[in-house]
Amino acid sequence: MAYPDFNMDHQWLPFTPNRSFKKEPRVFVAADGMFFTTHDGKQVLDGISSLWCVGAGHNRKPINEAIKKQLDTLDYATAFQASNDQAFQAAEMIAAMAPGDLNQVLFCNSGSEAADTSLKVALAYHRARGEGHRNVFIGREKGYHGVGFGGMSVGGIPANRKVYGAALLPRVDHLRFIHDPVKHAYIHGAEPVWEEDLLLELENRILPLHDPSNIAAVIVEPVAGSAGWYLPPKGYLKRLREICDKHGILLIFDEVITGFGRLGTNFGADYYGVVPDMLNFAKAVTNGVIPLGGVICTDRIYNTMMEANAGSPPHAIEFFHGYTYSGHPVACAAAMATLSLFKQEKLFERAGQMGVVLGDAAHSAFKGLPNVIGIRSLGLAAAVELSSIAGAPGKRAYDIFMDCFRNGVLVRPAGENIVICPPYIVEKAHIERIVNVVSDAIRKNA
Ligand SMILES: Cc1ncc(COP(=O)(O)O)c(C=O)c1O
Numbered sequence: 475m476a477y478p479d480f481n482m483d484h485q486w487l488p489f490t491p492n493r494s495f496k497k498e499p500r501v502f503v504a505a506d507g508m509f510f511t512t513h514d515g516k517q518v519l520d521g522i523s524s525l526w527c528v529g530a531g532h533n534r535k536p537i538n539e540a541i542k543k544q545l546d547t548l549d550y551a552t553a554f555q556a557s558n559d560q561a562f563q564a565a566e567m568i569a570a571m572a573p574g575d576l577n578q579v580l581f582c583n584s585g586s587e588a589a590d591t592s593l594k595v596a597l598a599y600h601r602a603r604g605e606g607h608r609n610v611f612i613g614r615e616k617g618y619h620g621v622g623f624g625g626m627s628v629g630g631i632p633a634n635r636k637v638y639g640a641a642l643l644p645r646v647d648h649l650r651f652i653h654d655p656v657k658h659a660y661i662h663g664a665e666p667v668w669e670e671d672l673l674l675e676l677e678n679r680i681l682p683l684h685d686p687s688n689i690a691a692v693i694v695e696p697v698a699g700s701a702g703w704y705l706p707p708k709g710y711l712k713r714l715r716e717i718c719d720k721h722g723i724l725l726i727f728d729e730v731i732t733g734f735g736r737l738g739t740n741f742g743a744d745y746y747g748v749v750p751d752m753l754n755f756a757k758a759v760t761n762g763v764i765p766l767g768g769v770i771c772t773d774r775i776y777n778t779m780m781e782a783n784a785g786s787p788p789h790a791i792e793f794f795h796g797y798t799y800s801g802h803p804v805a806c807a808a809a810m811a812t813l814s815l816f817k818q819e820k821l822f823e824r825a826g827q828m829g830v831v832l833g834d835a836a837h838s839a840f841k842g843l844p845n846v847i848g849i850r851s852l853g854l855a856a857a858v859e860l861s862s863i864a865g866a867p868g869k870r871a872y873d874i875f876m877d878c879f880r881n882g883v884l885v886r887p888a889g890e891n892i893v894i895c896p897p898y899i900v901e902k903a904h905i906e907r908i909v910n911v912v913s914d915a916i917r918k919n920a
Contacts, residue, residue, distance in 0.1 A: 479513070500879055505532035508897060508904055510884070518879065521908045522886045523897045526699065526731045527762025529825070530815050531899040537761055540811035544804045553581075553800040561801030564809045568759070568770060571740045571813070574749035578776035581768045581801040585730035586620025588754035588767040589693070592726045593624040594795055595752060596691040599724070599775050602782035608690040608722075611643065612680060615651040618700035619693060619728050619754075628693050631701065647680050649673075649694070653704045659848040659859075660841065663833050665708035673713050686721035691751075696742030699731035702891030703850050703857035711748040724751040724775075730767070734758040735816060735898055737853035738826020745853070751775060761812040766805035816898075825898040829854040832894065832905050839909045844920035845870065855895040858912065862890050870919055877915035883908050892916075 482496055501513040508531060510518040523529060530537070544560065551558045565579040582591050593611060600608040613619065613628030620626075626635055627643035630651075635642065650672065658666040681689065696711060698704040718725040727750040732742030735758060739745045743753060752775070756767030783792045799805070816822060833851030840849050840858045848859035860870045871887035878885045878892075885908070886893040894908055 498876070507531045507533065508900065517882060519883045519904060519907060521878075521884050521894050521896050521904075523758075523895055524762050525757070525886070526736065526895055527757040529735050529758045529898045530761045530812060530819070530821060531897045534761060534812075534815060536815050537763055537808055537811040540807045541764065541804055544807035548803045551803060553798065553802075554796060557801060558803040558806070560803040560806035560810070564801070564806035567810055567813055568755075568768070572753060572770045573741065573743050575773045576743075576749065576753055576770040577773050578771045579768050580771065580795075581766065581806075582797050583765045583799050583802075583805075584620065584767045585728070585754065585756035586622045586625050587797060588730065588756055588769050589619035589625030589628070589728060590622040591795065592693065592728075592752045592754050592769045593628065593691065595769060595771060595775060595793070596724050596726070598793055598795075599778055600690055602778050605687075605722075608688055610645045610647065610684045610689045612647050612649060612676070612689060612692040612723075614649040614694050614698075616698055616701035616704070617648075617693070617695055617728075618698075619695075620730075645684075645688075647684065649680070649692075650675055651704070652698065652706050652710065655848060655859075658850075660837065661705055661850045661852070662837050663830065663852055666705055668707040671713075672707055672710060673717060676714075676717060681717075681721065686723065689721065689723045691724040691726050692718055693726040693728060695728045695730075696732045696746055697737070697852060697855075699855075700888060702859065702888040703852070703855050703893055703895075705850060705852050706746070711746045715748045715750075718751075726750055726752045726754065728754045730754055730756045732853075734813075735822035735825045736855060736895070738822055738829060740822065759812065760805060760808040761815075763812075764802075764805045764808045765799075766802070766809055819899075821898040825854040828896075828898065828900050828902075828905070831902055832856050832896070832900075835905050835909045836894065839913045840916065843913060843916045846916065854898060854900070855893065857888070857891040857893045858916070859891045860916070873919045874912065874915040877918055878911050881911045881914070883911040885912060 502510045503513050504511040508520055568579050569577045582588055611628050613630055615630040617630045619629045627646045630648050727743055729741050733755040737745040743749055751772050753770045760766045779792050783790055836851055836856040837849050840846050845860045847861050850857050863869050871890055871892055874892055875885055875887040
């Protein structure tokens, strides 16, 4: 198949410069293992797990077979006032992997829906406890929690917010960003140590401003993924947990990227030894093959919502929320096959090991190249940060991304960063190829 064998006039592409795309399209028609095939027959190495999803690599037979079997058994069943066996079994598997008393899974279909679901649970939970006045949310600058109005409001990526003005949720504040471009420009598999306590601002400014008794939840990504792989200061998440506990504020970890193996552990919560009250997931849970997301809540949250309804008639619904496709049987079958495959092939351990190889390769190849002002690696992900071109923010990273694609490697431009986050099955030779292609593109775009 060669372009233009299909008509490109009717798909409005998401988070993509549509006008330039049509001049130089990047269209995948097949994938296997670490590689895509494009519409014009090129092989492209997937250096970003298709946006943090495809941990086990593409075209994995056990997942495909589970989906086919499920389609022939129970294709779909409504999720309201009924359920399906796959959803219960997948929820049990996910709860068993989650730390602490994170045991109650509310399914949805994406990371954006998980963000909005978790914010709604926070409000409903506080109301159920008689603290309905707790309605302030705190996110963080450069945070990404998807594109729903809730997620955008607590999110902190300016370009995603600027058009929506007063339509964003009121009563939202943001923690300051967690990066010091001078002292922590180069971080290799470590937790940046700050002299300053970044969370003093929360304690001394944000909490008193709103009054802690009004704050429903703080939501953060353990590692800021979409912004360009920015790592939390040493001790930051533990201290955030303590502050939230002190004031009865719920802590939500958005683990859409860090969940299911990216850091070499089940979740970022395990990596950092901090258990949130809610944990949002999506992406890698099904190896990306079928949309599935969810929020894992503590038993305490679930029980509070049930107990608050103890006096209600038996037909009363405790939480007015859900999606037509919550716990879709085919998605849940895909999730179970994916999680079993991760376990069988010890892919989380492998992600941790290959992360060291990626970090070593990225730091030795990129440091000192023109315009490189930072390199950060942790788990199986690395970002190289480039100086901005005056008047053209993001252009350098975009041009590098395009050059890499022309040379058969898919990487991710994120602001002024190039992010590399390959599938957990990645081999050393793939990492060398990715890093060489990115290095050449950095030199070419100097
Ligand atoms: C941390 C985080 N939350 C939420 C989302 C949104 O997920 P989705 O695109 O599935 O709605 C993303 C997507 O990259 C993410 O990285």
